Amino acid sequence: xxxxxxxxxxxIAFGALDAGCRxxxxxxxxxxxxxxEVLSALLPEAGGSFVQAESEVASINMVLGAGSCGIPAxxxxxxxxxxxxxxxxxxxxxxHIPGVIVNMSRGGxxxxxxxxxxxxxxxxxxxxxxxxxxxxxxxxxxxxxxYDMMFRAFELAFKYRNPVMVLGDAIVGQxxxxxxxxxxxxxxxxxxxxxxxxxxxxxxxxxxxxDATPRLLKSVYLAEGALAARNRLLQEKYEAMKAExxxxxxxxxxxxLVVVAFGSIGRIAGSAVRxxxxxxxxxxxxxxxxxxxxxxxxxxxxxxxxxxFLVIEQNLGQMIEDVRLAVRGIADAAWHGVMPGLxxxxxxxxxxxxxxxxxx
Amino acid sequence: MTMTEDLLAPRPDEExxxxxxxxxxxxxxxxxxxxxxxxxxxxxxxxxxxMGVAPQTILVASVGCATFTYDYMLVDSVEAPHGRASAVATxxxxxxxDRIVYAYQGDGDMGSIGLAEALHAANRGERITVIFVNNTVxxxxxxxxxxxxxxxxxxxxxxxxxxxxxxxxxxxxxxxxAQLDGVIYAERCALNTVRNIRAAxxxxxxxxxVQRAGLGYxxxxxxxxxxxxxxxxxxxxxxRIGKDMIPVFPLGVxxxxxxxxxxxxxxxxxxx
Amino acid sequence: MSRYQDVIIAGFGGQGxxxxxxxxxxxxxxxxxxxxxxxxxxxxxxxxxxxxxxxMDEHAIGSPLVRRPLSTIILNxxxxxxxxxxxxxxxxxxxxxxxxxxxxxxxxxxxxxxxVNDMAHRLGSVKMANMVALGAWLKATxxxxxxxxxxxxxxxISQHYARLIPANVKALxxxxxxx
Numbered sequence: 125x126x127x128x129x130x131x132x133x134x135x136i137a138f139g140a141l142d143a144g145c146r147x148x149x150x151x152x153x154x155x156x157x158x159x160x161e162v163l164s165a166l167l168p169e170a171g172g173s174f175v176q177a178e179s180e181v182a183s184i185n186m187v188l189g190a191g192s193c194g195i196p197a198x199x200x201x202x203x204x205x206x207x208x209x210x211x212x213x214x215x216x217x218x219x220h221i222p223g224v225i226v227n228m229s230r231g232g233x234x235x236x237x238x239x240x241x242x243x244x245x246x247x248x249x250x251x252x253x254x255x256x257x258x259x260x261x262x263x264x265x266x267x268x269x270x271y272d273m274m275f276r277a278f279e280l281a282f283k284y285r286n287p288v289m290v291l292g293d294a295i296v297g298q299x300x301x302x303x304x305x306x307x308x309x310x311x312x313x314x315x316x317x318x319x320x321x322x323x324x325x326x327x328x329x330x331x332x333x334x335d336a337t338p339r340l341l342k343s344v345y346l347a348e349g350a351l352a353a354r355n356r357l358l359q360e361k362y363e364a365m366k367a368e369x370x371x372x373x374x375x376x377x378x379x380x381l382v383v384v385a386f387g388s389i390g391r392i393a394g395s396a397v398r399x400x401x402x403x404x405x406x407x408x409x410x411x412x413x414x415x416x417x418x419x420x421x422x423x424x425x426x427x428x429x430x431x432x433f434l435v436i437e438q439n440l441g442q443m444i445e446d447v448r449l450a451v452r453g454i455a456d457a458a459w460h461g462v463m464p465g466l467x468x469x470x471x472x473x474x475x476x477x478x479x480x481x482x483x484x
Numbered sequence: 485m486t487m488t489e490d491l492l493a494p495r496p497d498e499e500x501x502x503x504x505x506x507x508x509x510x511x512x513x514x515x516x517x518x519x520x521x522x523x524x525x526x527x528x529x530x531x532x533x534x535m536g537v538a539p540q541t542i543l544v545a546s547v548g549c550a551t552f553t554y555d556y557m558l559v560d561s562v563e564a565p566h567g568r569a570s571a572v573a574t575x576x577x578x579x580x581x582d583r584i585v586y587a588y589q590g591d592g593d594m595g596s597i598g599l600a601e602a603l604h605a606a607n608r609g610e611r612i613t614v615i616f617v618n619n620t621v622x623x624x625x626x627x628x629x630x631x632x633x634x635x636x637x638x639x640x641x642x643x644x645x646x647x648x649x650x651x652x653x654x655x656x657x658x659x660x661x662a663q664l665d666g667v668i669y670a671e672r673c674a675l676n677t678v679r680n681i682r683a684a685x686x687x688x689x690x691x692x693x694v695q696r697a698g699l700g701y702x703x704x705x706x707x708x709x710x711x712x713x714x715x716x717x718x719x720x721x722x723x724r725i726g727k728d729m730i731p732v733f734p735l736g737v738x739x740x741x742x743x744x745x746x747x748x749x750x751x752x753x754x755x756x
Numbered sequence: 757m758s759r760y761q762d763v764i765i766a767g768f769g770g771q772g773x774x775x776x777x778x779x780x781x782x783x784x785x786x787x788x789x790x791x792x793x794x795x796x797x798x799x800x801x802x803x804x805x806x807x808x809x810x811x812m813d814e815h816a817i818g819s820p821l822v823r824r825p826l827s828t829i830i831l832n833x834x835x836x837x838x839x840x841x842x843x844x845x846x847x848x849x850x851x852x853x854x855x856x857x858x859x860x861x862x863x864x865x866x867x868x869x870x871x872v873n874d875m876a877h878r879l880g881s882v883k884m885a886n887m888v889a890l891g892a893w894l895k896a897t898x899x900x901x902x903x904x905x906x907x908x909x910x911x912x913i914s915q916h917y918a919r920l921i922p923a924n925v926k927a928l929x930x931x932x933x934x935x
Contacts, residue, residue: 127785129778129781129782129785129791129793146579147575147578147579149574149575149578173578173579173581175574175578175608177571177604178600178601178604179600181568181571181600181601182568182571182574182600182601182604183571185564185565185568185571185572185575185601186571186572186574186575186578187575188562188564188565188568188572188575189544189562189564189571189572189573189574189575189576189577189578189579190575190576190578190579191575192562192572192575192576193542193575193576193579193580195579195580197575197579211565212565212568215563215564215565219562219563221562295794295820295821298794298795299792299793299794299820300778300781300791300792300793300794301790301791301792301793301817301820302785302790302791326542326560326561326562326576326580327542327560327580327583328539328540328541328542328559328560328580328583328584329538329539329559329560330538330539330540331539331540336539337558338554338558338559338560338561339560339561340554340560340561340562340563341561341562341563342545342554342561342562342563343563344551344563388820391817391818391819391820392818392819392820392821393818394818394819395817395818395819396818396819398818467796467821468821468823469819469821469822469823469824470818470819470822471822471823471824472823
């Protein structure tokens with residue numbers, strides 16, 4: 125049997141390794157420490173480089189440096205550490221430099237706790253850093269998705285020359301589940317990713333033939349109109365990213381009520397939906413797999429079919445804003461929040477979903 | 485072929501004894517009159533040219549007056565956020581261990597906001613070279629106090645002069661660097677006199693040779709003038725370096741752990 | 757009949773709670789089931805109880821956490837106080853009689869009250885109390901054949917401790933035979 129029983133964090137590390145990650149830079153923080161621990165052992169063996177950085181500030185800038193060379197590079201952290209990385213993320217977006225950032229988030233604000241939380245949704249999908257910076261955001265719900273998404277994350281980072289964030293939490297990171305460690309057949313691998321950077325990567329201009337001129341990756345544009353042009357380019361890039369939108373739907377076709385939830389709350393809501401289906405309730409689940417771009421079109425389509433929505437998330441109300449924006453003018457969306465730091469089972473979501481169904 | 489090149493081309497009876505350095509861009513810089521960045525740029529690019537490594541080199545630019553370094557140094561370049569050049573250079577070097585990688589940082593960038601990144605890159609012994617320009621002020625933002633501002637020195641944020649009791653003393657980077665095991669070479673030079681400039685070039689050469697040999701981290705501090713923010717003419721600024729700065733920041737080799745491996749070693753005697 | 761099963765395993769740190777959780781999940785996976793194992797950590801790591809939840813199902817598992825578990829393995833008194841009230845109606849709890857007062861047991865609960873410490877001690881080491889408890893759980897729930905767990909030990913117990921596997925198998929079998 126090729127299945128292995130590993131934590132989501134370990135799956136992230138194996139996925140990164142198999143996807144072609146060549147450099148890892150990171151600083152310890154719970155609940156994601158298995159990621160650097162696994163990579164510190166395996167990445168150098170695979171010919172890559174592992175650095176335990178002095179801070180998350182340094183980590184993200186090391187990713188920026190390696191990314192500027194067109195080398196697949198990543199960091200991982202949790203909430204507080206991700207806050208420290210926001211400047212670097214903004215520079216990476218502004219300079220068109222790829223990199224993968226894993227946020228196995230924890231409860232906040234401040235030092236919070238190390239329990240599950242989705243309180244970093246806004247920070248992840250609205251940019252987080254200064255200026256019109258966006259990261260492409262993927263939200264795994266299972267250890268298998270942790271593994272698989274690392275391939276997608278590196279591929280998208282190089283496709284769009286932009287930071288890609290994998291946003292999980294304590295449950296997704298710490299859960300042990302069967303994982304099939306099997307790279308997708310069409311995965312480009314390190315060499316394939318690096319090849320995609322051939323047109324822009326820094327390598328020393330001598331590598332590009334006798335008449336080559338130096339390349340420059342930067343985000344500063346002071347000349348009149350230059351920053352406007354740069355931002356127009358970024359806008360086009362963010363717009364193009366919409367093609368990557370993906371969702372996981374269950375039981376939505378005949379549903380009156382569609383529960384919208386992502387990540388570990390998404391899978392727990394999935395259990396609740398299954399239990400309620402067994403009771404005869406017409407309820408389904410839409411789990412956004414990309415949080416940016418947000419699955420607006422899928423939600424609009426369901427809204428036009430007359431469905432109602434209940435957003436369930438483990439924060440004080442963040443994704444609900446994007447759902448309401450998506451379906452504005454067509455439908456409204458109800459909201460149920462789970463307090464950050466709580467470990468909940470499917471039973472905790474049954475009554476909120478029943479209540480929302482009754483209000484239809 | 486342009487008119488200019490025609491005029492400058494040596495005739496058969498002439499020997500070319502000096503030519504433009506092709507690693508330095510042929511353009512007017514944005515630096516103020518009397519600023520020493522221009523000299524520092526020239527020394528670095530001459531060294532890269534003389535070593536023949538420019539085509540294999542990646543520059544990490546910092547934030548401050550040196551932000552636009554990449555406009556004048558013709559090598560592949562990346563811009564780092566303020567203070568993060570040593571971390572970015574770490575990432576570049578780890579990604580491309582066979583290239584020459586250097587960061588060019590000012591005193592605010594490296595000694596203040598980026599001190600953690602600077603010291604840890606050095607302590608890890610990253611195989612990079614850092615050129616540290618110390619002119620005792622934040623130049624780009626208009627002359628505020630830097631970590632290297634001298635005691636008593638007036639800046640826009642120390643209007644009565646830097647006071648030990650409230651602002652602390654000037655930070656000595658070369659001395660700090662010399663304490664770290666990862667540092668193979670650390671030297672402080674000045675750009676105020678011809679002799680010191682020549683010593684600085686030797687130090688820069690040595691630093692890049694240390695990197696080329698893969699020995700570890702190399703560091704050159706350049707005491708530089710900022711006439712604009714010192715409110716002096718360039719001659720007075722040069723004199724200030726000798727009279728006020730060098731006594732606080734003594735010149736010389738602070739660390740040489742090469743064991744004589746790469747050539748071109750500078751000695752204390754080279755400086756004035 | 758659904759093969760869905762869940763269990764919360766709880767005890768002091770050092771009682772091997774996480775080890776048998778891992779072992780059970782590995783065995784379930786090798787038996788063809790989807791499984792999840794999740795440790796619940798936090799303040800409880802220090803001094804109180806350590807616990808983990810294992811879920812097994814023939815379908816893809818949604819929630820890896822359960823408020824009202826179908827079964828529990830309780831290795832110390834604080835764990836009983838915490839998890840007995842949460843046990844699902846009709847659920848079964850395996851309770852370590854070596855460390856848990858009989859008076860604390862709710863009489864309406866289906867309980868296997870088993871001296872896992874004493875039994876493990878007689879088999880050679882009290883450290884195997886967790887295996888005795890797991891054996892009892894396997895019999896009481898019928899969730900997996902004991903052979904599946906026995907076989908999975910070779911993947912879960914590190915090479916360094918492989919020599920202890922035969923004794924642990926005996927402990928598992930003793931717990932199984934007790935019920």
